[in-house]
Amino acid sequence: MEPIIRVRDLFKVFGPNPQEGLRLIQDGLDKDTIFERTGNTVGVKDCNLDIAEGEIFVVMGLSGSGKSTLVRLLNRLIEPTAGTVEVRGRDVTRMNQRELIRLRSEDMAMVFQSFALMPHKTVIDNAAFGLEIAGVGRARRRERALEALDQVGLKAHARSYPDELSGGMQQRVGLARALATDPSIMLMDEAFSALDPLIRTEMQDRLLDLQHERRRTVVFISHDLDEAIRIGDRIAIMQGGEVVQVGTPKEIIVDPANEYVRSFFHGVDITQVFQACDIMDSENIPVLDADTTAGEARNRIAHVPGNEAVIVDAEGRFRSVVQAKRLGELTVDRPASEVAVEVEPVTEDVALADLPGRAAKSPVSIPVVDADGAFRGLVTLPRLVEALDRSRNVAVANGDH
């Protein structure tokens, strides 16, 4: 699919002579040398990204890694030194003032770390700010602002002033202000970083809920790996102005590009990253009907490495697990379901961390189902142990540095 945002060969050099800085980068000098020689600071260096429509794309890095600069290059709050940023195939870097204002007011909204609300305006007028700038009439914009406030659960506080609200509530106003213009792209610059951890998690959930209602493309800047893993469909990791790795959270954890990327995982609980669907066995499990005989069941199990099968109903929903050793108690023509064990399945998105507890109590492997209850696979004991062992190794390897 065509990416909604395509960044090509993007550079940003701050300082007295950006073009000279750019030339030195292309000569292969590093950031510190360029600063010493010319006083120019490299903000973003040779960035190439494709951001897909509807994904939450997290840009991660330490402070000074250029991530805030990068997000401001996307809506041209900062002018790039070289390179292109295309939004739906249109080059933002070549837009005139009029086109740029149109893009900003209709297609892209931004949420800020410090909330950046207007203290002299009420919550509803703050939420309506983007529409006010776009020239939408007072009644219409208040109506839409109220809808946006409702989406973030702040409808009751529409008449308050920002300084009467807590930090988390203020940022919900910031979110409502962005939502009110109904943008297809949201740029969120450390949007939740100023909030305390509990409120931060709540806001992340709210963002995910909002994505569920209407999928927007979200470019989310963060320095917090837990946050990136929680909300990110894909993560880009920046170091010294460069994007050093792009991938899904799992790809990055399993195969970090360098020591810097690895260092982010220090202290991160990897068993929270992997889910039941990542470690389940979905290929080697015979799936039986409710009336399959014991003989046939034994036969099917004999053809796979494991020693279990599952029984599903006519709609493919999980019913029970059958173990080969129990089938021996039955004559071949009895239905296998007579010795099947009914256990509570888990959904695909249950974290690896929650599985050992389940496994300890369950007489059989843990069945995994999707949101509709359809059978997806089994988390067998060997698979579980292997996954736990692997995540411990990742943690140990990262802990060394």
Added chain:
Amino acid sequence: MEDRINIPVGDWIEAAVDWILANLEPALDGIAWFLGLLTNSFEGALLAIPAWLLVLALVGLSWWRVSWRFGIFAIVALGLILGMDLWEPTIKTLSLVLAATAVALAIGMPVGVAMARSDWVEASIRPVLDLMQTMPPFVYLIPAAIFFGLGTVPGAIATVVFCMPPVVRLTNLGIRQVNREQIEAGLAFGCNRRQLLTKIQLPLAMPSIMAGINQTIMLALSMVVIASMIGAGGLGNTVLTGIQRLDVGLGFEGGLGVVILAILLDRITQSVGLRRKASG
């Protein structure tokens, strides 16, 4: 005496004044006409209102905007002015202050905005402001009297020049102090330059601008008193008469009138800057 260096700055200034007198007379007449009209309208309007009604309005304003205690102070203070038979000079002074402040704001605020927008403009205006503020105020009276003769108009002109710097400085400062993310928020939601100024920068700089306006009014009041030396009239004239006659009582009455006016203007204008907090 012969070998002393003597840079004739005074001669140059005199030459400049002569040149202006010779060549810019129509402009000077225009300024004089406009300022005269402005002060006379204020004075005429304020004197047309019965004294008791104006007192009532000022007391009401003090009560509502500041506090009930200040309202009571206003009753006593304005009663004292009426009792000392200083109502007319007080109104004269007040209208001069209002006219001079209006002109100072009309010029000063746009200049402050221009300074905030450009470092170059700021660097070139700043020394002018320093000069305007540190020059002894009496010095303005000389060219004002030369250009415009004696009376209310030169007094108003000297006052405008003297009271303008605070509002220029604080408009500039207020706009420059607006949080960077708030500016970015404005731009990110599609503000053009004009919208950025009217929707973000000016509202957020308002507390600072209001402090500047307050300072400008207070400076205008102090200058209006001094300007009585070139016949601007009002309470300053009462003080001046007191000095000339060595009449301590009269001088003190005039001075007290100035103090009362200063306190009322200060507190009421300050309360405008705090509007949001008072009502929210």
